Amino acid sequence: MTEEAYTVSGNLTPTQIAAIKQATWDLLSKCREFLASLIQIDTTNPPGRNYPECAQLIGNTLHELGYAVEYVEVPPDQLPALAPVGQGLQRVNVIGRLSGTQGRSGKTLHANGHFDVVPIGMPENWKYPPFGGEVHNGRMYGRGTADMKGGIAAQVFAVEAIRKAGLKLKGNIEQSGVVDEETTGVHNAGMGYLVDNGYIRADKIDAIVITEPLNTTNVCCGHRGTIWGTITFRGRLSHGSMPGLGVNALHHACSFVHLATTTISPQLAPLSDPNVIPPAARVPSLAFTILQAGENINSVPDVAAVSFDRRLVPGETLAGARQQIFDVLQSMKKTPGFEELEYEYKEDYRTEATWIDPNLPISLVFRDAIKVVTGQEAGIVVSPGSDDQRFPVHSLTPPIESTIVYGPGYISEAHIADESIDIENELRVGMEVMALAFASFLGAE
Structure with missing residues (x-):
């Protein structure tokens, strides 16, 4: 199949493109209202507040739009392992499925977003209510507007824009809202649980789009890897006046x-990856954070226990990063004065660095959609942190390598006070990009 088959202009007529664009304007007020209602539910994680209520809001909205809706609650006996910071609160995910005209013979695209949000910090640092969803000068303010309830709103109404434009998708669309992305974990109660328990399967899904905000004109094809670990050193007590004992x-x-x-x-500096954004995150790093x-x-x-944060760029491996640390420990044991060195090494969290081919069909349609909508060549980037892309790419056998990250808004807004998203230039633009890419990838008639 030619590359043109994976472009918006190769699959949609100018009339169809114009109709989808107009539909995003027509639906913008409903998308904005839906986003505000999401923001107004405090889903702060930790500990994971009001997850059932937010899942229900998303599920009810999808049901009203014609989706078959399924709620996936993590069994209470698995919460201590999958949600250790959750204090026993319910973990409920939601999936909506909408069949295309080709039914099972058509492609299936899965759009995913997490609806948990990080804590707000000091309330006095916020000019606008963190769970208000208020709009001022064209921007909506509130925790999760960018990261990433804005992405969930855009993905839902992107499909509605296709339908309002008078088009029917040939392929199938799935929408999921998940929990606990912000508290990571080797496994978790959100996307990790869906992957581990067969709700996300490579034989059922052709591509996944995770709608995190990596800047509205970028297609994210990967993320840095991470090890969060602690090394505990063992010694021998003595009185402070006689330290030699x-x-x-x-x-x-x-x-x-x-x-x-x-x-x-010094070994990390030459490994700088120009695809990583922002530039300050391009060099892999080792930071000691707790003593x-x-x-x-x-x-x-x-x-004495020292904790560290090691970030890897694509091309590095967890095994290689660990070996660097073990080599230092072993060299210490051979150094005079450290003959009695004893230590324990423990990892709290880890994920391999991820990079997928930017020329896969799902990447190509998004790259072209960005150009059609904005007139700019799409950036191909790597996220500075990790995200739920890691689960379908690394936890499945076979993996769903056609998993990209694209969403409205800017990563610079994530986790800050007065987090916000521009309604027209980010939320709507992201919705239009998604709508064109979804229609191009799945086919429309």
Whole structure:
């Protein structure tokens, strides 16, 4: 099949494109109202508030639009492992399915967004109510407007724009709203649970679009990898006035931090990846973030724990990143003064770096849709953090490699006070890009 078959202009007529564009304007007020109603439900995670209510809102909306809706609740006995910060609160995901004219013989595209949001921080830092969904000067304010309830609203109404334009999708569309993306985890109660339990399957789904905000003109084809870990050093107690009788675990921890920083960081600089945004995140990194040791000032500590955040760019592997750390620890043991070095290594979270081919059909249709809508060549980027793309790409056998990230809004708005999205220039533009790409990928008549 030619590359033209994966472009908007190759699959849609100018009349159809114009009709979809107009439909996004006609539906913008409904999309905005839906987004405001999502923002007004406080789904702060941790701990994971009001998930059932938000899932119900999304499900009711999809049901009214003709989708078959399924709610997926994580069994309570799995919550301690999958949602350890959830304090026993319910974890409910929602999936809507809409069949195309070709039925099972048609392609299936799955659009996904998470509806949990990070804490607001200090309320006094917000000019506008964090759960108000208020619009001022063309921007909607509130936690989740960009990251990423805006993406959920846009993906839902992108399909409605296709239908309002008088077109019928040949292929099938699925919409999911999931929980707990913000608290990560090797497995989680959201997208991870759907993947692990057969709700997302490579033999049923041809492509996935995760509607995170990576800037409205970018197609995100990957994300950096991550290890969050802790190394606990063991020593021997002694009185502070006679430190030579003890083995100072804090000294070992600090020496390790210094040696790892000076040894590993120079190895990372040449691995800079120009696709990663923002530029400050292009170089893989090792940051030591927490140091805990000692119980009283006049005792040499026998335990010290140091936590680290290691970020990988595509091309690196978790195994390689771990080996760099193990090499430093082993070199310390061979150094005079560290003969009694004892330590335990533990990982709290990890995910491989991800990169998918930007010339896969799903990538091509989004790249072309961005150009049609904005007149700009689409950026092909790598996210600075990790996201739910990791589950279909790394946790499935076979994987769904045709998994991209595209959503309205800007990553710079994520997690800040007065988080916001521009209604016309981001939410609507993202909706139009999605609508054209969905119609091009699935076919429309």
